[in-house]
Amino acid sequence: MKAERVEDEVQAGADGAPAADDACHPAKYRQVLQAAGELFLDQGFAGTSMDAVARRAGVSKATIYAYFASKEDLFEAMVSHGKDERFATLYQADLDSLGVEAALSRVAHEFMAVLTSPQSLKTLRVIMAEAGRRPDLAARFYRAGPDRVMAALTDYLTRVAERGELAIEDPRIASQLFFGMIRGDLHLRRMLGLADQPDAAEVARLADAAVAMFLRAHRPAGQ
Numbered sequence: 001m002k003a004e005r006v007e008d009e010v011q012a013g014a015d016g017a018p019a020a021d022d023a024c025h026p027a028k029y030r031q032v033l034q035a036a037g038e039l040f041l042d043q044g045f046a047g048t049s050m051d052a053v054a055r056r057a058g059v060s061k062a063t064i065y066a067y068f069a070s071k072e073d074l075f076e077a078m079v080s081h082g083k084d085e086r087f088a089t090l091y092q093a094d095l096d097s098l099g100v101e102a103a104l105s106r107v108a109h110e111f112m113a114v115l116t117s118p119q120s121l122k123t124l125r126v127i128m129a130e131a132g133r134r135p136d137l138a139a140r141f142y143r144a145g146p147d148r149v150m151a152a153l154t155d156y157l158t159r160v161a162e163r164g165e166l167a168i169e170d171p172r173i174a175s176q177l178f179f180g181m182i183r184g185d186l187h188l189r190r191m192l193g194l195a196d197q198p199d200a201a202e203v204a205r206l207a208d209a210a211v212a213m214f215l216r217a218h219r220p221a222g223q
Contacts, residue, residue, distance in 0.1 A: 031057040032064055036078045041122040045075060045130045045137060072140060079123065080144035095156050100165050101215060104178070107153060108207035112182050116190055116198055124191065150175050166218040174218065181210040 035056035039048040050071055054061045068074040095103040114120055123141075131138040150172075157171035168174045184206060189195035
């Protein structure tokens with residue numbers, strides 16, 4: 001990795017001015033992220049080089065390094081951008097304006113749809129293949145994706161508990177269990193290639209069952 005970085009810095013110096021100019025263009029940034037996403041998911045992290053990303057994106061390596069200090073930083077940005085896109089409606093939702101059941105149902109349905117999507121499965125498989133050799137990469141993936149989603153639900157459940165709408169002693173643990181119920185056996189079978197893409201009815205049924213069970217477990221006493 002260090003050797004690749006030094007070589008790229010030499011190339012960046014040779015390319016010079018285009019990188020500084022390109023760094024001002026959001027379109028270039030999106031091109032790099034799109035190209036990186038395609039290559040990481042098809043070739044894996046180890047099999048993807050910054051040279052390949054530059055060629056696919058149609059930019060210089062100097063341009064890439066104007067945005068990202070390393071391939072690891074590029075990968076983390078790609079994961080974060082993908083999560084933002086796939087969870088866009090959930091991130092933008094005002095859960096506090098909904099009833100608890102409706103809010104949790106929205107989270108469950110959005111999360112289930114993302115979890116079972118081919119792109120999410122490919123991303124996770126890339127991470128799992130590299131995690132043993134590159135725990136730092138696994139940590140970056142967790143920070144950019146799963147941890148952000150977990151934190152958002154934890155914050156929401158904290159507010160719900162403070163309002164007395166649900167009886168929750170530890171919102172973080174409750175969030176973990178909620179997402180765990182949604183993943184269930186289907187996610188494992190999808191990861192192993194033992195299950196086809198579920199239809200909308202199956203996804204809805206599993207999400208609704210998880211919400212119903214969660215609400216029964218945390219219903220305040222006397223309700």
